[in-house]
Amino acid sequence: MTLEQSPTAPRRSRRKHARPSEIIAAALSEFAERGFAATKLDDVAARAGISKGTVYLYFADKNALFEAVVRQELLPVLARFEAIVDSYQGPSVDLLRGIAIRFEQVMDSELGGIPKLVLSESGNFPEIARFYADEVVARGLRLFSSILQRGVVRGEFRDIPAVDLMPVFVGPVLMMLLWKHSIGRHGNVAFDHRTVLATHLDMFLRALAPEAPR
Amino acid sequence: MTLEQSPTAPRRSRRKHARPSEIIAAALSEFAERGFAATKLDDVAARAGISKGTVYLYFADKNALFEAVVRQELLPVLARFEAIVDSYQGPSVDLLRGIAIRFEQVMDSELGGIPKLVLSESGNFPEIARFYADEVVARGLRLFSSILQRGVVRGEFRDIPAVDLMPVFVGPVLMMLLWKHSIGRHGNVAFDHRTVLATHLDMFLRALAPEAPR
DNA sequence: GCAGAATAACTGACTGATCATTCATTAACC
DNA sequence: GGTTAATGAATGATCAGTCAGTTATTCTGC
Structure with missing residues (x-):
């Protein structure tokens, strides 16, 4: 602005x-x-x-500015996510829904451009790529893992390794985010991210639910 | 090379x-x-x-080269996918599995870099973005839609709109592809795309299955 | 077969434009 | 008046794109 x-x-x-x-x-x-x-x-x-x-x-120079953009904008968001998860007490199902909604908000803000940037430039900025992998993704994975764990303990979820599950949960969200911030602005395919994410969440939770007792 | x-x-x-x-x-x-x-x-x-x-x-110039790269490399892949779907007769479940495996192959080749490129450059190349949205994604959507339709008719799948479901199916695959071609080459988070995609497919099919009759 | 044109593919030094970066100067604020 | 934030013209490096010249291949007439 x-x-x-x-x-x-x-x-x-x-x-x-x-x-x-x-x-x-x-x-x-x-x-x-x-x-x-x-x-x-x-x-x-x-x-x-x-x-x-x-x-x-x-x-100092253009590179330093780029690095500052990525670091400064991401860390507060991550901290916010961590705070939410830490303070939450109810069912993990609801927590996952809440997380998904937050994601949607990030998606609609300028912040949504960052993942695209990091993806695009990781070849030219190994530093940034490492930072993102170790600080953002690894921290996100720990967070996701703790949500899952809690759900398993409460009997809400089946027990599936978080490393394998995180991309399944994040993938569709990330795709909508990238779509909105790049290709989706041209062309005529119209994904409606509201319904897509609702569908995703519904399917994810359905597939993660323990077998119905017979 | x-x-x-x-x-x-x-x-x-x-x-x-x-x-x-x-x-x-x-x-x-x-x-x-x-x-x-x-x-x-x-x-x-x-x-x-x-x-x-x-x-x-x-x-003619650098732009023309870029456009040639995207067009020439993608169209054969799409045609191949379409041929597979057209000629296949068995259960849609197996067809989806087959599609996922093909995706993995694309992912491992140089071709995997193209989606990243298109995402990154769609701001500077509206032409390319439109081409990708209309030719690749829209065609992919038609394809996915026909697979789903067939599955619904055969009683294998619940009936969910393809536009809402495609990102759910493609998202995790795309995420692993982008991961492998950018951030994943740095940092220490190790997603194993074989198990991730197996988990994804399992969850997707489980969530798409009709309610078990009681 | 074969010299020696004729043609077409290829080369790489050069040109001009585009920025990143610098720094001498100017203007706010105390 | 002194300090420091801010300016923008000047500098230099980097490349996209050009083109006069070079070399491989084909053709022609013998």
Whole structure:
């Protein structure tokens, strides 16, 4: 989002504290739209309402900016997910539903562009790929694992290894997210992510339920 | 794959017919590794064992090469899938299993890089995105739909709209494919795509089965 | 068969455009 | 007035795309 200037605001204002996050937000939009190599720092600066030079006051170079985008935006989201899971006490079925809904919210925000970015650029940024694999995916796996575990203990779920199950749970969600942030914006195939995810959740829980006692 | 020269082969050979597909193969590898903007035509040429100028004898510019890569590589695969489905007569359950196995093969080949490419570049190549959405995804959807339909008629499956179900079926497969071709090459999370896909298929078919008669 | 044109595929040094990055200067704020 | 955020013109590196020249192959007349 471009910064609006109030009519009386000075042409160049000094806002040391607010800059980094504004630049990161602008950069996320541009990177997600065009990819790393194709985005121009001039455009990022313009979107943040500053000049190109200012970007370099806060980030060493384009790479550093990219890394900051991925790290800074993801960690709060993860922490939020972890907090939800930790504090929740009810049935795991409901917890999974809640997680899926949160995912949908992330999907609708600018944040949804990040997985696409990380996927696209992991060849050029092994650092980022490692960070994402070890910090985001591994942490997500631990989280998912604990939800499952709880469900198994409560007799809600069959016992299936979390490593094998996580892609089954996340895959359809990720697909809708990527769809929405790339191909889906062109062409005529219309997946409705609301019903798709409802179907997914229904099928997932049905397949995970213990055999009905006979 | 770089072209091997037999010891007696002339330093520069004339191979008008073979060139385009060699260039496309080289370009696929480079694009999949680095993305469109970051790959250099010099590198593509080197990988194909020719000079940069030669690339321009066969493709108008970098964009045209990119489009050729996506079109030429995908269409045969799709046709193959369609042929399989058309000629198959047995239970739809087995057909779905067969499709999943084919997917795994695609996943292991260079072709697996294409979805990543299309996702990454759809912002910069609306043409390609539209092509992929309308030609590949829409065709895939028709195919999936016909498999489902057959299964419903035979009493193997519950009746659920194909548009809602396709992402559920494809999502986990796509996720493993993307994983393998990007993030998964770094970091320490190890999904085993064999067991993941087996789990997926098992859960999918279980959830799609009609209610057991009581 | 074979010289020696004629043709067509191929090459790679060059050109121009596009950015990332720098830094001398300017303007806010205390 | 001093400090520091911000600017934007200038610099230099990187490539996409070109084209005059080189080499492989085919053709032609003998």
